[in-house]
Amino acid sequence: MTRVVHGAVLGLLCACLTQPASAQTAEGAVSRGRPPNDIPVDGLGRVVVRVRAITGAPLPAQALVRLSSPTNAFDLTLPIRENSQAEFVGVPPGEYRVEVSAPGFELFTDEAGLWSQGGTMHIFAELRPASPGGEPARPAAGAILAPKAQKELQKATAALEADDLAGAQQHLERAYKMAPAHPDVNYLLGVLCTKRNDRAQAKTYLQKVISLNPQHSSALAMLATLLQQEGKYAEAIPLLEQALRLKPEAWEVNWSLATALLRERQWEKAKSHAERALELGGAPAAPVHLLLARILAELQQRGHALKQIDKFLKYYTSHAATGVARQMREELGLSPAEAPAPKPAPPPAPPAPRPELPLARWAPPSVDESKPTVSTEVACSLSGVLQATGRRLHDLVRNLEHFSATEHIQRTTLDVSGNPRSVQEESWNYVVDIREVRSNTLSVDEYRQRVGNQAAPGKVITTGLAAFAVIFHPYYIKDFDMRCEGLAYWQGQPVWSIYFQQRAEKPSRVRIYSTREGRFPIRLKGRAWIAANSFYIVRIETDLLEPVPAIRLEKEHLVIEYRPVKFQKRNVQLWLPATADYYALFRGDRLHLRHSFSDYLLFSVDLNRRIPEAKPPEDPPGEGTPPPEGRSQPSQ
Secondary structure: OOEEEEEOOOOOOOOOEOOOOOOOOOOOOOHHHOOOOOOOEOOEEEEEEEEEEOOOOOOOOOOEEEEEEOOOOEEEEEEOOOOOEEEEEEEOOEEEEEEEEOOOEOOEEEEEEEOOOOOEEEEEEEEOEOOOOOOOOOOOOOOOOOHHHHHHHHHHHHHHHOOOHHHHHHHHHHHHHHOOOOHHHHHHHHHHHHHOOOHHHHHHHHHHHHHHOOOOHHHHHHHHHHHHHOOOHHHHHHHHHHHHHHOOOOHHHHHHHHHHHHHOOOHHHHHHHHHHHHHHHOHHHOOHHHHHHHHHHHOOOHHHHHHHHHHHHHHOOOOOOHHHHHHHHHHHOOOOOOOOOOOOOOOOOOOOOOOOOOOOOOOOOOOOOOOOOOEOOOOOOHHHHHHHHHHHHHHHHHHOOEEEEEEEEEEEEEOOOOOEEEEEEEEEEEEEEEEEEEOOEEEEEEEEEEOOOOOOOOOEEEEOHHHHHHHHOOOOHHHEEEEEEEEEEEOOEEEEEEEEEEOOOOOOOOEEEEEOOEEEEOOEEEEEEEEOOOOOEEEEEEEEOOOEHHHOEEEEEEEEEEEEEEEOOOOEEEEEEEEEEEEEEEOOEEEEEEEEEEEEEEOOOOOOOOOOOOOOOOOOOOOOOOOHHHEEOOOO
């Protein structure tokens, strides 16, 4: 069956017009592309090292920062001060090594370069806790697998992903004979036993993993979940706290920890972690509203508790926990005389942690796993950045009518380790027509015609891959929660890093999967890199906010990069997609589609005439049908 994956709005076109030199910038922009706070000292530079724990908290102990350069004979060690930073002045340009040491933490090392006279280099050092005993953590015994054992582990990983438990056991038994002390082998055995509801044996394997590698966050979270299922909340809490120190952005772990702390009557700490889970988790964390309501009720904050329940009932009318929410609201809504000590129904339990299969690294890390380093010393005006970027997109849609390009697609099917199993290449003549058809509605027509006598397209057809930039168009920006993470650098230029996530109460209008079973809107989270001076979008990455079991869409990761294209006849420069990399685990297939674009042409058309149409590829007999005439149009 042909599967059509497309953006429902803007087609492969989303970019923004280059800002004229006389145009104003938004509040907080960085001028001339230089790093912030450049302070010349006798013609030499400055290096500022900011130090914190991996959780983002200040270090509880004194740290020493060493900056050294073999080429400049520069070697100086400074303590961090009250502001958690060490500042080196009079630093000559060159390559440097940074070392940060603190009791109870691993040694931090990094390489950096200071290349401008009088410039400032900012380095952010995040320290991880050391292994027990205060010694720096070392690789676990047996960390390097022999090729045969690695192959068995890869096969076991694939079998676990497919829920083939018998096959997974066969491969893991062979791997265990070859590498009984390897953390990943024991972890996958723990996952297998968990899937079989053999808690006792699962705990044995997971405890062994933690003894071999105390920083295995997945094993820590999974063991804590098993302990909570047995009512051993006090034992689970330190495991969850350690898992959070290693992965502070894991909203499911915050949820689990809030639940355990509630059971142990540590209500203030439980409240803090429940609020953090809601902040990080978005729509999948919806039941945490009910957990927070229970915590607030215990804190005698009945009014705030009712607000949390009402928020859940307003936005999640068809959720499985709606019945529990209504019961909690009825009990909490009674007057103190009627119910002097309300005991609302228990909120839904946190989800079991999703096993992170160690060798399933066939796609890039998600936007939550890979975060850019940002400067904390430059204020970011989110409203200013969004307004300026929205104007660029609005101008683009208003001025642009029609463009064409040559599109090259490389389709690769991958195995669990990211090795290619099959590769297919295609070239297309690609045409896009975009216009506003009515208020708050953009229409995109896409047409593709195969170049030469080439093979039929693969089973997945991607259209509208660059539609994600329309997220920042004034028509669609309110569909997303956004936050400015700060000033970062991308390929040497300063950019604002903007994180976005689909709002729970808003329908998805940007991403749709069309299959034989129907059309499935996709909820997204992602990150955009926006040029700090001109506010054009240079890069976008997105991930699924939640899997879509109805069509077996387990993972999707998309990376789009833009480049400036100069059109001489129109005397205009547009930022248009240069490449788009689509990764998906879809119906058991691991896919990587790489789109690249060249030979752009921009021209006007008479809107009374129909654009000559290149018909989309036809489905094999009896299989699904792509959208008619290649059209991608937003839902209302």
